[in-house]
Amino acid sequence: MSTNKEFDFKNYVRGRYFPHIWCPGCGHGIVLGALLRAVHELELDKNNIVMTSGIGCSSRISGYVDFHSLHTIHGRALAFATGVKLSRPNLKAIVPMGDGDALAIGGNHFIHAARRNIDITAIVMNNRIYGMTGGQFSPLSGTGKKATTAPYTTIDNNFDVVELAKAAGASFVARSTVFHASESKEYLKKAIMHKGFSVVEILSQCPTYYGRKNKEGDAATMMEGYRKNTVKIGSKKLDTNPDLIQRGIFVEDTDRPEYCEAYDEIIETAMKGKA
Amino acid sequence: MTNTSNIRFIQGNEACVEGALYAGINFFAGYPITPSTEIAEHLAQRLPAIGGKFIQMEDEIASMAAIIGASLTGSKVMTATSGPGFSLKQEALGYACMAEIPCVIANVQRGGPSTGNPTHVSQGDVNQARWGTHGDHSIVALTASNHQDVFKMTVEAFNIAETYRTPVVLLFDEVIGHMREKLEIPERGELPVVDRLRTSVPKGVDYHPYLPREDGRLPMSDFGAEHRYNVTGLFHDMWGFPNNDPQVVSDLLRHLVDKIENNWENICFYKEHWLDDADYVLISYGSSARSAKHIARNRRKRGMKIGVLELQTIWPFPTEIVREKCANAKAVMVVEMNMGQVVTQVKSAVDHPEKVFLANRIDGQLISPTDIKTTLRMIQGKGV
Amino acid sequence: METERIRLVFSGSGGQGVITAAIILAKAAVIFEGKNATQSQSYGAAARGGATRSDVLISEQDILFPKVIQPNILISLTQESYNKFAPILRPGGLLLMDNRYVTMEKKVAANHVALPMFDTVMKEIGKPIVFNICMLGTLIGLTELVKPESILKVLETTIPRDFMDMNKKALELGMELGASEA
Numbered sequence: 001m002s003t004n005k006e007f008d009f010k011n012y013v014r015g016r017y018f019p020h021i022w023c024p025g026c027g028h029g030i031v032l033g034a035l036l037r038a039v040h041e042l043e044l045d046k047n048n049i050v051m052t053s054g055i056g057c058s059s060r061i062s063g064y065v066d067f068h069s070l071h072t073i074h075g076r077a078l079a080f081a082t083g084v085k086l087s088r089p090n091l092k093a094i095v096p097m098g099d100g101d102a103l104a105i106g107g108n109h110f111i112h113a114a115r116r117n118i119d120i121t122a123i124v125m126n127n128r129i130y131g132m133t134g135g136q137f138s139p140l141s142g143t144g145k146k147a148t149t150a151p152y153t154t155i156d157n158n159f160d161v162v163e164l165a166k167a168a169g170a171s172f173v174a175r176s177t178v179f180h181a182s183e184s185k186e187y188l189k190k191a192i193m194h195k196g197f198s199v200v201e202i203l204s205q206c207p208t209y210y211g212r213k214n215k216e217g218d219a220a221t222m223m224e225g226y227r228k229n230t231v232k233i234g235s236k237k238l239d240t241n242p243d244l245i246q247r248g249i250f251v252e253d254t255d256r257p258e259y260c261e262a263y264d265e266i267i268e269t270a271m272k273g274k275a
Numbered sequence: 276m277t278n279t280s281n282i283r284f285i286q287g288n289e290a291c292v293e294g295a296l297y298a299g300i301n302f303f304a305g306y307p308i309t310p311s312t313e314i315a316e317h318l319a320q321r322l323p324a325i326g327g328k329f330i331q332m333e334d335e336i337a338s339m340a341a342i343i344g345a346s347l348t349g350s351k352v353m354t355a356t357s358g359p360g361f362s363l364k365q366e367a368l369g370y371a372c373m374a375e376i377p378c379v380i381a382n383v384q385r386g387g388p389s390t391g392n393p394t395h396v397s398q399g400d401v402n403q404a405r406w407g408t409h410g411d412h413s414i415v416a417l418t419a420s421n422h423q424d425v426f427k428m429t430v431e432a433f434n435i436a437e438t439y440r441t442p443v444v445l446l447f448d449e450v451i452g453h454m455r456e457k458l459e460i461p462e463r464g465e466l467p468v469v470d471r472l473r474t475s476v477p478k479g480v481d482y483h484p485y486l487p488r489e490d491g492r493l494p495m496s497d498f499g500a501e502h503r504y505n506v507t508g509l510f511h512d513m514w515g516f517p518n519n520d521p522q523v524v525s526d527l528l529r530h531l532v533d534k535i536e537n538n539w540e541n542i543c544f545y546k547e548h549w550l551d552d553a554d555y556v557l558i559s560y561g562s563s564a565r566s567a568k569h570i571a572r573n574r575r576k577r578g579m580k581i582g583v584l585e586l587q588t589i590w591p592f593p594t595e596i597v598r599e600k601c602a603n604a605k606a607v608m609v610v611e612m613n614m615g616q617v618v619t620q621v622k623s624a625v626d627h628p629e630k631v632f633l634a635n636r637i638d639g640q641l642i643s644p645t646d647i648k649t650t651l652r653m654i655q656g657k658g659v
Numbered sequence: 660m661e662t663e664r665i666r667l668v669f670s671g672s673g674g675q676g677v678i679t680a681a682i683i684l685a686k687a688a689v690i691f692e693g694k695n696a697t698q699s700q701s702y703g704a705a706a707r708g709g710a711t712r713s714d715v716l717i718s719e720q721d722i723l724f725p726k727v728i729q730p731n732i733l734i735s736l737t738q739e740s741y742n743k744f745a746p747i748l749r750p751g752g753l754l755l756m757d758n759r760y761v762t763m764e765k766k767v768a769a770n771h772v773a774l775p776m777f778d779t780v781m782k783e784i785g786k787p788i789v790f791n792i793c794m795l796g797t798l799i800g801l802t803e804l805v806k807p808e809s810i811l812k813v814l815e816t817t818i819p820r821d822f823m824d825m826n827k828k829a830l831e832l833g834m835e836l837g838a839s840e841a
Contacts, residue, residue, distance in 0.1 A: 014516075016514065017505075017516055046503060047499065047503065048499065063505050063507065063516065066503055068499065068504070069504070069505045069506065070344065070498075070506045071505065071507040071508065071509070072343075072370060072508065073366055073370050076367065079333075079336065079337035079341050080340040080341065080343060080344035081344060082330070082337070082340075082341050082344065083302070083304060083330075083340065083341030083345035083352075084345065085344075086345065087301075087302050087328060087344070087345035087350045088349075088498065088499050090499070091348070091498065108333055108334060108337075109333065112333035263323070263330075267323040267324075267326055270320075273324070279690050282689070283690075284686040284689045284690055309702070310702070394702035450725065453700070453702065454697055454699040454725050455686075455697065456698075456722070456725070457689045457690075457695065565723040565725065566724050568723050641725075641726055643724060643726070645728075
């Protein structure tokens with residue numbers, strides 16, 4: 001494979017598995033596109049990539065791609081991927097997750113994968129809602145939002161994925177949006193090549209549920225919102241509007257030991273009979 | 276003195292570890308829980324020394340998930356737990372049933388429900404092993420009453436997991452797990468070890484991960500190898516793609532059940548002691564079978580025609596064997612440490628369920644030969 | 660003494676090495692004398708202080724039921740464990756106690772042996788850590804359950820070489836104490 005070759009979507013997806021299940025206007029297809037372009041530009045061997053996902057709209061991404069794909073149970077994708085990666089550290093482990101999958105039911109696995117700094121790329125496709133079950137609020141919805149399980153608006157505070165990942169020990173943390181597809185692709189490339197646990201949060205619109213419930217308009221309007229309401233890290237605009245969401249690479253630490261490499265040292269010690 | 280290098284004096288949990296190593300385990304994920312923790316502790320020591328991997332995960336669910344992931348890359352995998360942890364693993368265990376991933380789950384039983392009686396013995400998870408995960412499925416559960424058999428059944432568990440691409444539960448108990456006794460480690464080749472069946476489909480030719488061969492077996496392809504395919508917990512077609520076509524759904528469900536139930540004779544392990552002329556048949560398994568054999572040996576010396584059928588395969592339940600061995604019995608007594616989980620199966624297996632009785636103990640103490648004798652006397656109408 | 664199945668209960672408090680001693684004895688019988696043995700113990704809170712107990716059975720035959728209901732040998736290294744377990748000793752059995760820790764309260768129909776095992780260890784070696792090995796020496800000095808060489812072979816595989824001499828001495832001290840009462 002070579003970058004000289006034009007990117008062709010068809011080389012990376014399983015035609016048999018289409019059409020996909022995503023609603024018209026859903027942002028997740030843009031994440032898929034950015035991911036496949038990232039893999040293409042990195043010239044990765046498809047046989048060396050394992051996509052592991054849980055349950056939800058976002059997790060269906062693993063079936064569509066022509067890599068090894070493991071579509072598991074709700075919330076546990078990172079735990080399955082940990083088994084894949086530790087067993088075969090030469091494989092690239094990519095884990096696409098929705099906000100509920102990653103941070104509600106899967107929150108424990110998220111912080112512990114980050115703590116171990118195991119070489120897995122977690123993509124949090126944040127649409128602030130449970131889409132597949134029909135529009136319930138998630139731990140990323142935030143307060144004052146409408147959802148089918150919050151008919152009087154939400155009172156639950158939201159996690160900040162970036163801050164959570166940083167605190168838990170992820171050694172690469174970035175955030176972008178589907179409006180910034182090219183930027184997302186660049187962050188994904190860096191995350192995939194980063195040796196350690198990497199988190200890329202990508203804001204992705206759900207016009208069908210979140211948008212409609214909260215009167216945020218159609219897909220185009222919501223994407224326009226990502227343009228207006230986000231800025232690069234440290235932008236001057238934050239002085240006047242501190243509520244703007246920052247995009248960029250928040251952590252890129254290459255010094256921290258990666259888990260599988262650290263385990264290789266354990267093997268070396270154990271084989272010498274020193275334990 | 277003969278060579279003692281293969282003789283160990285160890286806990287049952289460690290005998291399980293020795294069996295797993297003999298069977299070729301190279302990946303273990305677990306979470307500490309009494310009374311199974313020694314399995315994790317010993318594998319943490321032993322696995323890296325042979326280039327294998329051990330990981331202590333953040334919880335029981337993650338441990339079950341991690342071994343499934345590792346199995347797909349070609350590793351032979353196991354986790355170990357006890358009651359509460361076994362409950363937590365059930366959803367992922369069902370995933371392994373559905374996606375047909377070889378794996379072994381050791382459940383060293385303690386008293387339940389809930390936190391229950393962590394340091395004391397019970398056999399209360401017999402039905403959880405069978406029906407703990409949701410939906411129809413089949414499951415294999417093996418057990419043992421001494422360390423030599425713990426070793427052997429652990430090897431068999433790995434063999435069955437690989438042969439039928441299924442999770443296999445090892446239903447040990449606190450007494451067996453913690454007690455120390457002799458284990459003589461068999462030489463290589465003495466016990467059969469089944470290696471993973473990998474596909475012979477070459478690169479560039481379509482590989483159907485879920486299309487059984489004529490003999491019903493499904494050759495695997497490791498993640499990382501030439502064939503890229505999808506694995507899912509949804510009903511799926513021969514490609515591994517989600518599919519809810521009624522025919523696909525019913526065919527897959529039947530396949531998942533049939534591959535176990537139709538092979539029950541190959542999966543069925545049991546031992547019989549003095550059954551040939553037995554008027555009284557004791558049926559037991561795990562540590563309670565030691566007490567059953569103890570009292571039978573003792574009563575035989577006094578001329579009583581009593582024998583023991585010791586089950587080593589609990590699921591699929593060996594209905595045919597039980598019916599056959601109990602056919603001429605005046606009375607059958609199931610000896611177990613629960614409110615009557617195997618006795619229900621026995622009653623439905625035999626021709627005369629009214630002759631089936633339960634001798635149990637549910638207070639966290641190992642049922643004693645005296646306990647069994649007392650129930651025997653009641654059956655014999657002698658009163659106590 | 661009934662020799663078909665020797666049933667021992669080792670009792671004391673957590674940290675005295677009672678359970679370790681039970682394991683060493685049973686292991687010696689199995690690995691170096693070709694006998695059958697089982698060892699089990701109380702777990703949970705009792706293992707961290709309070710009265711600990713470990714059951715050992717030794718037999719030429721298969722051992723099936725692995726718990727001891729009526730021991731024919733009881734070792735008690737604390738008053739609490741003596742009070743708790745003395746009543747289960749089989750009539751005619753052997754009760755071995757350390758006379759620094761245990762004061763006999765009422766006689767049961769057994770062979771009572773109270774010896775200064777702890778004091779001897781402290782006087783001759785000065786390390787309480789080998790108290791349990793001295794106790795094992797006393798036990799085999801009294802009963803000849805296993806050969807001392809078998810115990811030493813187990814110790815060689817389980818403890819660092821630097822500690823071997825101290826353990827060997829503790830075992831010998833115990834055997835002398837035991838033999839004097841046998």
